[in-house]
Amino acid sequence: MSALHFSRVVIVGVGLIGGSLALALKRAGVAGKVIGVGRSRASLERAQALGVIDEAAPLEVAAKGASLIVLCAPVAQTFALLHALEPHLEPGTIVTDAGSTKSDVIMAAKTALGDKVAQFVPAHPIAGRELNGVEAALAGLYEGKKTVLCPLQENARADVAAVRAMWEAAGADCHVMSAVQHDAVFAAVSHLPHVLSYALVAQVANAEDAALKLDFAGGGFRDFTRIAASSPEMWRDICVANRDALLREIATYQSVLAHLKARIEASDGEGLERVFARASQARLAWGAQRAAAANVEP
Amino acid sequence: MSALHFSRVVIVGVGLIGGSLALALKRAGVAGKVIGVGRSRASLERAQALGVIDEAAPLEVAAKGASLIVLCAPVAQTFALLHALEPHLEPGTIVTDAGSTKSDVIMAAKTALGDKVAQFVPAHPIAGRELNGVEAALAGLYEGKKTVLCPLQENARADVAAVRAMWEAAGADCHVMSAVQHDAVFAAVSHLPHVLSYALVAQVANAEDAALKLDFAGGGFRDFTRIAASSPEMWRDICVANRDALLREIATYQSVLAHLKARIEASDGEGLERVFARASQARLAWGAQRAAAANVEP
Incomplete structure (x- = not known):
């Protein structure tokens, strides 16, 4: 024992x-x-x-x-x-x-x-x-x-x-x-992505031309929406349970998306590329670090 | 010949x-x-x-x-x-x-x-x-x-x-x-997901507690953000080139996200579950159909 x-x-x-x-x-x-x-x-x-x-x-x-x-x-x-x-x-x-x-x-x-x-x-x-x-x-x-x-x-x-x-x-x-820190971290890296992924699939599935769109959806769509196949009951509960932290992350996300939309409206390729490049570098670094630490897929 | x-x-x-x-x-x-x-x-x-x-x-x-x-x-x-x-x-x-x-x-x-x-x-x-x-x-x-x-x-x-x-x-x-149909389809199932994925990584990477958040990011974050590692120059060009169709898809997405946010604000679990369940069913059906057609990963 x-x-x-x-x-x-x-x-x-x-x-x-x-x-x-x-x-x-x-x-x-x-x-x-x-x-x-x-x-x-x-x-x-x-x-x-x-x-x-x-x-x-x-x-x-x-x-x-x-x-x-x-x-x-x-x-x-x-x-x-x-x-x-x-x-x-x-x-x-x-x-x-x-x-x-x-x-x-x-x-x-x-x-x-x-x-x-x-x-x-x-x-x-x-x-x-x-x-x-x-x-x-x-x-x-x-x-x-x-x-x-x-x-x-x-x-x-x-x-x-x-x-x-x-x-x-x-x-x-x-x-x-702390519980506050915990909830902010998981709202950002887990709960928000689930909401965003469900939202995209809902948008595509509700479109008039849903069948055509789904027919041409490829590997990017597959990866982005994999978490939208998760249990609706479980994610409903998590969203309500972590309401405050999740609402803060959604509000921030709405600002980031509005910023990118404004760059696209202005055909501001340079401004878009700045955000994309920073995100791309951060994602590549995260993947490399994770793969090195745990010998897993980046 | x-x-x-x-x-x-x-x-x-x-x-x-x-x-x-x-x-x-x-x-x-x-x-x-x-x-x-x-x-x-x-x-x-x-x-x-x-x-x-x-x-x-x-x-x-x-x-x-x-x-x-x-x-x-x-x-x-x-x-x-x-x-x-x-x-x-x-x-x-x-x-x-x-x-x-x-x-x-x-x-x-x-x-x-x-x-x-x-x-x-x-x-x-x-x-x-x-x-x-x-x-x-x-x-x-x-x-x-x-x-x-x-x-x-x-x-x-x-x-x-x-x-x-x-x-x-x-x-x-x-x-x-038609070109209009083509651009609408790819704006929805490819260009929009890229913008959304870049936006999430930008948000997490720009947070005060970015290191902590990235440390706890798991498999859902990995899949959702895989496309954010794509070429910033290429996606800058695509966003500007497909500006009008992409802006329409972003505007629709903003409405869907605002709807989900309002459901969370109201702690309306039932309303959330309705959207999540429809998305989850659509994603599972798409994955199954795709796997059956091409013998690929759902």
Whole structure:
């Protein structure tokens, strides 16, 4: 047994993210019993049959004697889950989450948990697959991936350290930043591109000559719109959850686009090229750095 | 010798596009002598050394006795090239081009060639590689790719048929549409995505916390911004050349984005999901259709 050990781990939402974490903690030998909580009995039964969880239980039962409770359900459910958990949350239990947005999750946690929010350590593992559900869960999903921790002032240092150690046991590299910073970063590099990609596909698909346009769409369109095939429900929730940071990024983007439009209106090739060249250099440098760091596709 | 034969083919601009066409026509046995015209002596010498062209000559010399002249230089040079060609253009010569935009090319051709514009058959092969220059030229570049022809009212049917047959000999599937339709299609599915991708990278790279943001940018950002690594000079020219159609697409995009922004401002998850779901379905259907048709990556 490792020095790090959680005797009773509760995974709330046993899909790709929660299931992969359960498998990773089992593989690392840091989890005793793993209890799954979820809305779908069929899905919990599959998780148990696959050996992802040891048993299934309702949240209030699962919470009894839990060392660690990890929320892996969609972020929109955070308040309801923590509100239901609060009366059953014991003093020795650490609660954490895996949500893609943090300010709203923290707001929900403070409202739902009151003073017990000190036991809640917000986190966001940056990992995913194109597949969903517990069948897609992999013990290695978090290996070499980043996890962001956004500790609260109220958190005990030991609890933050335990959550960090848990993610490290799952193979992730942990980074600490404020929730505001986290939400601004992901609004810019993830949430905004999703909105922009959905918007382009909606525009082309709604055009009178949609069939002709799609017939001539090539590799550039394919890459630009790949993320527009993502789950509409998940991205709806993320957009609403990270509303403020995303609105700021959209407003900035509207200014950048208006600037480029004005350059095109003025047939100002030089002005356009300045922006394009800077972007092109930044993209090439990012790709090269990323490829060098991780030996992945630029 | 094939029934189709161009005894003297002039390629103006012997880079990836022009060089690949020269190689494809030679391989198909439909080209006699291939003459290269270009601004860089070194590049023409390389083209000759690689066997892409048989000889190099200035435009006015190359035009003498030419059966076919193909403009493969950047679209911004169309007027200057045709203006220089006009006094030397013989009645039996067909002129065509490979430009990514068509309305502006036709305008330039009408102004530069006057009555001789009847000899000019506008075309756009939809093919490319991430590499540029004659060294990247491939005889098979156009195989299975689409070429759009935008014939003029002034063109003789036989000349249009000859240009079509030339592209078919190079392996391309030919499609005929009006220049206005062509420019609208490519503004929507190619030029607009490039502008949007450049804009996002410019925004992230110009942010105060650019380094942090780029550090957490993942696979979605990578795919969305791949086209922002494209040549700034080429895309500057295309944006200016296809100004009117592109401005219409940008204006539509601004409306779509403003609509999504308003839905986010109102925390209207249902309204957002409607747009996202329609886009997601359209993108999945497009990917599946494309994969089925060409056995390529969705």
